[in-house]
Amino acid sequence: MMAEIKCLIFMVFLSVIVVGQVQANEQLATDSGCMNCHKIDGKGIGPSLKEIAAKYKADSGAEAALIGKVKSGGSGTWGTMPMPPNSPRISDADIQTIVKWILAM
Numbered sequence: 001m002m003a004e005i006k007c008l009i010f011m012v013f014l015s016v017i018v019v020g021q022v023q024a025n026e027q028l029a030t031d032s033g034c035m036n037c038h039k040i041d042g043k044g045i046g047p048s049l050k051e052i053a054a055k056y057k058a059d060s061g062a063e064a065a066l067i068g069k070v071k072s073g074g075s076g077t078w079g080t081m082p083m084p085p086n087s088p089r090i091s092d093a094d095i096q097t098i099v100k101w102i103l104a105m
């Protein structure tokens with residue numbers, strides 16, 4: 001019985017960490033201005049984050065390529081609307097964190 005309770009407490013503890021991390025990432029994306037143009041679901045000015053994740057699911061080089069694109073901006077992959085450069089306004093470390101979060105969706 002004690003072992004089950006310990007296990008349950010551990011699982012609750014883990015899920016709090018995971019949920020907290022996801023919320024922290026979403027907050028970082030909001031604070032970085034990404035969410036002005038991107039929604040998690042559904043089209044904004046830019047493609048939805050879930051669409052981006054789906055497009056690059058099988059592409060192991062996607063993380064590096066997308067970090068580069070978010071830094072310097074660009075257009076033509078999703079339409080004619082350009083994404084402005086986000087670097088150096090947003091730090092490289094934050095861009096990497098947000099891109100990893102997007103690709104894990």
Ligand code: HEC
Pocket residue numbers: 032033034035036037038045046047052066069070074075076077078079080081082083084086090095098099102
């Ligand atoms: C002013 C609006 C705007 C902002 C702010 C913005 N984006 Fe974008 N983003 C776009 C548009 C538009 C596209 C589509 C570009 C294209 O078609 O190539 C895009 C595309 C992307 C893509 C996919 C690129 C590709 O080549 O498939 C990623 C990933 C992305 N944005 C992440 C971010 C992140 C992370 C931030 C915040 C640091 C951010 N965006 C901020 C408008 C924006």
